[in-house]
Amino acid sequence: MADHQTLVLEPADTARLANLCGQFDQHLRQIEQRLGVDLFCRGNIFTVEAEDEKTARAATRLLEDLYEQSASEVLTPEAINLSLQASRVAELADENDADRKGQGEVVIDTRRGRIRGRGPNQKAYLQRIAAHAVNFGIGPAGTGKTYLAVACAVAALKRDEVQRIVLVRPAVEAGERLGFLPGDMAQKVDPYLRPLYDALYEMLGFEHVARLQDRNVIEVAPLAFMRGRTLNDAFVILDEAQNTTREQMKMFLTRIGFGSTAVITGDITQIDLPSRQQSGIKQAIEVLRDVEGVSFTWFKSVDVVRHPMVQKIVEAYDAAGADMDAATGVAPASREQAGS
Missing domain, CATH: 3.40.50.300 (P-loop containing nucleotide triphosphate hydrolases)
Incomplete structure (x- = not known):
């Protein structure tokens, strides 16, 4: 692995972190398999290892987005899959951070x-x-x-x-x-x-x-x-x-x-x-x-x-x-x- 990135997810919330990682860390394994990265976590500190900086950055952004979602919804393998697809599209399109954070984003409550x-x-x-x-x-x-x-x-x-x-x-x-x-x-x-x-x-x-x-x-x-x-x-x-x-x-x-x-x-x-x-x-x-x-x-x-x-x-x-x-x-x- 050629690139390492460290991510600290705030606030440190045990329930949200468990939601993010999934049972037996199945969500993290799902992300690793799809993006070709290695993920390690200790509490709310995550380390991303990838072949290149672009892939590591995509995985880091994905974890941030999923942690934000974990505050309001229960994450499932299906939700992880959808977010993975969105993450890869966003990376290919080279979206900037402001767009990724959802400025002007339309959100619909049902x-x-x-x-x-x-x-x-x-x-x-x-x-x-x-x-x-x-x-x-x-x-x-x-x-x-x-x-x-x-x-x-x-x-x-x-x-x-x-x-x-x-x-x-x-x-x-x-x-x-x-x-x-x-x-x-x-x-x-x-x-x-x-x-x-x-x-x-x-x-x-x-x-x-x-x-x-x-x-x-x-x-x-x-x-x-x-x-x-x-x-x-x-x-x-x-x-x-x-x-x-x-x-x-x-x-x-x-x-x-x-x-x-x-x-x-x-x-x-x-x-x-x-x-x-x-x-x-x-x-x-x-x-x-x-x-x-x-x-x-x-x-x-x-x-x-x-x-x-x-x-x-x-x-x-x-x-x-x-x-x-x-x-x-x-x-x-x-x-x-x-x-x-």
Whole structure:
């Protein structure tokens, strides 16, 4: 090991230190394995040994952040994994200390605890949603696009910044033809909207969501139901927007009324529309990239916050797609970040 750094965590709190280290120091072993460092602790004094200063600094910052979290939440291997991913992204992006400490960071309180961005892209996404009327979150599955948007909507409702939440998805099957579905209209479209329900249930609880739906404070609907409406004082989320047509996207964007915020999420690598139809989100990227009040956040595989295998799978498919484009001579779709 070529670099040593010593860290003193204050205040010295036995319960918080035990929370940080985990049972039988499993959290420290998890960090060592992922970052390739050696960690030693005596009380609140930690020593980090790494191959280079950059890695040692990343591990030191991670320990500081985790110790800060330990004051308000019980750390788990899952939480450590998420923080590890955020730490590596932050190091690669060479964030400065002020950004790392969370100046201007958006933090959302829910019944399950605090929600904050993991890494620079998620943090920027939350900040842009707070500052813009129309926001696009584009990237692969597992990057938190929809979950963070729902969290922002719940927080805005609790602060009385909006009067209702409207969650929308196009009812397009993922490459399959499911045929006739039994039940009334709500039961027919429910499977398409399930991910939105799941996020709401986690943040508000099943019974609270049901009560808010009965009062029409929360509305979950297929995109086709939006035509002819004007949504004032609402937080509107369009999920799976890669499966909108150009006409549907324009229709949705023109539903936005006074006092409303819209978030549009999608993954342009997983379009389930017929091959001859252009995705509405692709056209919107080109048409709206320079429009004031519209933000774009581009997520990448390093932003994936699910199981580590998901990140590897996304990277493998991206690499395979790039190889195919090179073999056929077709230029890959531009993913340049537009807007801020």
